[in-house]
Amino acid sequence: MTGAVGDACLVVGLGAALYAVGAAVYGARSGRREYVTSARRAMYCLAGLLTIAMVMLESAYLRTDLSYKLVAQNSSTDTPTFYKLTAMWSSQEGSLLLWAFLLSVYSSVVLFVTRRKLREIVPWATAVLGVVASFFLSLMVLRGQDPFAILATRPAQGNGLEPLLRHPAMAVHPPMLYSGYVGFSIPFAFAIGALITRRTGADWIRSTRRFALVAWTFLGCGILLGALWSYSELGWGGYWAWDAVENASLMPWLLGTAFIHSVMVQEKRGMLKLWNAALILATFTAALIGTFLVRSGILDSIHAFGASTLGVPFLIFIGIVAIGSAGLLISRRESLRSEGRLDSLLSREAFFLLNNLVLVTLCLVIFWGTFFPLISEALTGTKRSFGPPLFDRWTVPLALVLVLLAGVGPLLTWRRATSLPRAFGWPVAFAAAALLAMLVATPAAGSIRSLIMFTLVAFVLAVVVQEFTRGARARRLMGDESWPAAARSLVVRNRRRYGGYMVHAGMAILFLGVAASSGFHAQRDAQLRAGQSAKIDGYTVTYRRPTAAILADRAGTGAPVSLGAVLDVRKGDRHWVMRPSRNYYEATDGSGGAFGRFFTGESTSETDVRWGLGGDVWTAVQPDTSHLMHPITVANSKFSSAPPQMQAVVLAALVESYRRNPPPATFRVVVSPMIVWIWIGGGVVLLGSLTALWPAAEARRRRAASLAAARLGRELSRA
Amino acid sequence: MIVALSAALLLAGALVWTSFGSATEATTPSQALRTPPGRSIQITGKVVPGSIGHEGRALRFRVRDRNGTTSVPVVYSGAVPDPFRDGREVIVSGTMRDGTFVGQRDSLVTKCPSKFQSKPGGKTL
Numbered sequence: 001m002t003g004a005v006g007d008a009c010l011v012v013g014l015g016a017a018l019y020a021v022g023a024a025v026y027g028a029r030s031g032r033r034e035y036v037t038s039a040r041r042a043m044y045c046l047a048g049l050l051t052i053a054m055v056m057l058e059s060a061y062l063r064t065d066l067s068y069k070l071v072a073q074n075s076s077t078d079t080p081t082f083y084k085l086t087a088m089w090s091s092q093e094g095s096l097l098l099w100a101f102l103l104s105v106y107s108s109v110v111l112f113v114t115r116r117k118l119r120e121i122v123p124w125a126t127a128v129l130g131v132v133a134s135f136f137l138s139l140m141v142l143r144g145q146d147p148f149a150i151l152a153t154r155p156a157q158g159n160g161l162e163p164l165l166r167h168p169a170m171a172v173h174p175p176m177l178y179s180g181y182v183g184f185s186i187p188f189a190f191a192i193g194a195l196i197t198r199r200t201g202a203d204w205i206r207s208t209r210r211f212a213l214v215a216w217t218f219l220g221c222g223i224l225l226g227a228l229w230s231y232s233e234l235g236w237g238g239y240w241a242w243d244a245v246e247n248a249s250l251m252p253w254l255l256g257t258a259f260i261h262s263v264m265v266q267e268k269r270g271m272l273k274l275w276n277a278a279l280i281l282a283t284f285t286a287a288l289i290g291t292f293l294v295r296s297g298i299l300d301s302i303h304a305f306g307a308s309t310l311g312v313p314f315l316i317f318i319g320i321v322a323i324g325s326a327g328l329l330i331s332r333r334e335s336l337r338s339e340g341r342l343d344s345l346l347s348r349e350a351f352f353l354l355n356n357l358v359l360v361t362l363c364l365v366i367f368w369g370t371f372f373p374l375i376s377e378a379l380t381g382t383k384r385s386f387g388p389p390l391f392d393r394w395t396v397p398l399a400l401v402l403v404l405l406a407g408v409g410p411l412l413t414w415r416r417a418t419s420l421p422r423a424f425g426w427p428v429a430f431a432a433a434a435l436l437a438m439l440v441a442t443p444a445a446g447s448i449r450s451l452i453m454f455t456l457v458a459f460v461l462a463v464v465v466q467e468f469t470r471g472a473r474a475r476r477l478m479g480d481e482s483w484p485a486a487a488r489s490l491v492v493r494n495r496r497r498y499g500g501y502m503v504h505a506g507m508a509i510l511f512l513g514v515a516a517s518s519g520f521h522a523q524r525d526a527q528l529r530a531g532q533s534a535k536i537d538g539y540t541v542t543y544r545r546p547t548a549a550i551l552a553d554r555a556g557t558g559a560p561v562s563l564g565a566v567l568d569v570r571k572g573d574r575h576w577v578m579r580p581s582r583n584y585y586e587a588t589d590g591s592g593g594a595f596g597r598f599f600t601g602e603s604t605s606e607t608d609v610r611w612g613l614g615g616d617v618w619t620a621v622q623p624d625t626s627h628l629m630h631p632i633t634v635a636n637s638k639f640s641s642a643p644p645q646m647q648a649v650v651l652a653a654l655v656e657s658y659r660r661n662p663p664p665a666t667f668r669v670v671v672s673p674m675i676v677w678i679w680i681g682g683g684v685v686l687l688g689s690l691t692a693l694w695p696a697a698e699a700r701r702r703r704a705a706s707l708a709a710a711r712l713g714r715e716l717s718r719a
Numbered sequence: 720m721i722v723a724l725s726a727a728l729l730l731a732g733a734l735v736w737t738s739f740g741s742a743t744e745a746t747t748p749s750q751a752l753r754t755p756p757g758r759s760i761q762i763t764g765k766v767v768p769g770s771i772g773h774e775g776r777a778l779r780f781r782v783r784d785r786n787g788t789t790s791v792p793v794v795y796s797g798a799v800p801d802p803f804r805d806g807r808e809v810i811v812s813g814t815m816r817d818g819t820f821v822g823q824r825d826s827l828v829t830k831c832p833s834k835f836q837s838k839p840g841g842k843t844l
Contacts, residue, residue: 525797
């Protein structure tokens with residue numbers, strides 16, 4: 001029943017989206033406003049329909065209705081409730097529905113906000129959003145990617161959610177990432193509208209820059225959550241591997257970062273119009289490529305979920321978007337002429353341009369590296385891979401320049417910078433002092449690249465602190481405010497600027513974590529018997545005893561069997577206990593027999609991380625289950641047809657025999673200094689962008705007043 | 720403008736140069752068997768069921784062509800990704816030595832199982 005409702009929502013939704021395209025274009029060409037209004041309402045209607053569809057699908061997951069193909073594929077009755085709800089986006093069809101749903105919500109919000117503004121641009125933007133929505137809906141309705149497909153025979157049990165995805169960070173990571181990808185469609189649609197109508201001033205930017213910032217924030221959070229998942233769930237101890245899909249999410253983020261900076265130049269100086277339009281068109285194309293890469297399997301990646309049926313239509317759509325955007329830009333180059341010109345190379349706009357060039361170069365390098373296997377195969381016939389060392393070699397210097405620019409930019413004024421010593425004095429002195437201190441008191445000189453990064457981070461942080469204190473001091477001189485009150489009103493009165501500085505500080509902190517943990521991490525793999533110890537970076541790790549649990553894994557993922565270890569970690573007079581383990585899930589392909597199936601299925605590392613501001617100790621264990629194989633064969637032959645309770649007792653005995661008589665286990669211990677600052681920095685960035693996004697009461701009043709004035713002006717000039 | 724363009728060209732040239740110079744060749748197991756020893760390559764293929772064994776700390780297994788039966792023995796030590804097991808698609812970097820592929824430490828990548836991929840007709844449940 002709910003399946004039919006869901007399907008109906010998708011079909012009617014596709015109709016509404018197509019109608020919105022037609023009505024918006026007709027309204028724009030004929031000048032009949034009522035059609036544009038009707039197109040906008042069709043998009044609201046689409047958002048309502050897709051919300052119903054989402055609720056329908058989630059309710060099917062929640063009650064584990066296994067007659068749904070999707071539910072049977074990636075959920076099961078014994079999947080924990082929280083993961084039942086998040087299982088939706090681990091399927092291709094579910095992800096498509098999520099994409100379309102987010103798009104319809106974003107579109108409705110932006111069309112509501114701009115309903116009395118940008119009369120020329122909005123109809124075309126509505127049409128573009130309608131086209132994008134129609135594409136995703138038609139994949140579901142016409143290309144057989146139906147999220148509500150019903151199986152001919154209802155299976156007794158579902159596959160369950162992929163064990164690797166049973167992690168809190170992984171539950172929110174896909175929606176975050178998609179909110180980012182989808183969010184960039186808003187400035188994209190308005191840019192297209194502005195180009196078509198040749199209204200290439202800063203109006204379209206003013207109306208959509210908030211959406212760009214929201215998308216940027218979501219995408220950044222999504223990327224960081226993915227890194228956190230990789231670090232704490234995948235048993236290798238790292239957070240970034242330059243994997244194709246990771247890169248695919250970073251590319252639109254980098255272009256979006258460039259866009260957020262360069263639009264300020266257009267707003268202030270009327271320059272870089274062509275560049276901004278090109279950037280947002282490229283950002284959205286990159287976001288589409290990101291969505292496509294996850295599912296297409298054309299690049300070797302740990303995320304490549306096998307070959308997909310979506311490749312061709314998706315590639316065609318990306319091609320149309322890319323070529324159409326480029327063609328539109330070329331045909332409108334006349335109206336994209338700059339109004340101002342660069343007065344001095346020592347100005348904020350020049351450094352924004354420089355920062356943009358570095359970001360775009362970084363994106364191009366990553367693009368090249370990601371697609372290099374395909375490029376080299378096309379050119380030379382042999383597939384070559386562009387490994388992490390090559391990525392590091394190219395991206396690290398660019399990242400260093402970027403952090404330097406994040407410090408220099410805020411110190412320069414628009415048009416032409418004056419009084420450089422006053423602006424740079426303190427921050428440079430602080431960075432130099434930090435460098436000296438690090439050389440004298442810490443082993444930071446061991447990695448030159450990290451040392452440079454630490455110095456630059458000190459510089460950026462000093463710049464941000466200086467900007468805050470100078471601003472607050474100025475406020476204190478004007479009014480009679482206390483320091484905290486002055487700092488607060490400083491931020492409240494200029495949220496965008498000081499929010500931006502907070503983002504800079506957060507990024508600096510994040511890079512501090514990256515540089516420290518990558519330059520100075522220590523890793524050791526050791527095979528230990530119970531009672532034996534291994535030493536790493538001053539820590540002594542002792543394997544105390546094995547652990548074994550049935551249906552009681554520490555992370556609550558619902559794993560039937562969990563084998564692990566109790567470790568004693570000691571450094572100096574500090575010591576603590578760590579409990580890494582490995583979860584074993586039942587095989588679903590029928591291999592292994594009645595008892596072996598618990599060991600031949602998926603298994604996942606459940607790492608144990610001791611977080612610390614100074615550094616993390618990360619542990620994972622790989623138990624050796626080969627000794628269990630013989631008793632399992634015996635159990636398989638003797639108890640395969642025993643009653644379930646009896647089988648449970650036998651399984652418990654098998655697991656217990658591992659605990660009683662443990663074979664040596666392989667451990668990986670990683671000591672990463674200051675790695676936690678990556679996520680702390682991410683938190684500061686989030687705080688900063690929320691600050692910048694928060695609507696300012698005064699600004700809203702001012703904007704309303706200026707809009708009224710502008711309208712009056714227009715009426716007067718017409719009269 | 721000219722300075723910027725020539726700098727961009729120079730950078731692009733350097734990027735192309737380093738990537739062709741130091742990127743490792745990606746091969747199938749049957750191509751790997753024909754590769755001269757010592758050259759660093761990357762193999763992609765499927766783990767032959769039943770071939771996984773341990774030898775001290777090293778892992779031994781065979782990787783076969785995605786579509787074919789030719790397989791190459793692999794010796795590998797380092798981190799083993801969670802999804803690694805019989806029949807999985809893997810990528811390892813290393814060199815050929817005496818007919819055996821010696822994997823570089825920590826270079827083993829296992830593709831996620833095709834479990835949540837949509838197959839026409841659904842998976843046998």
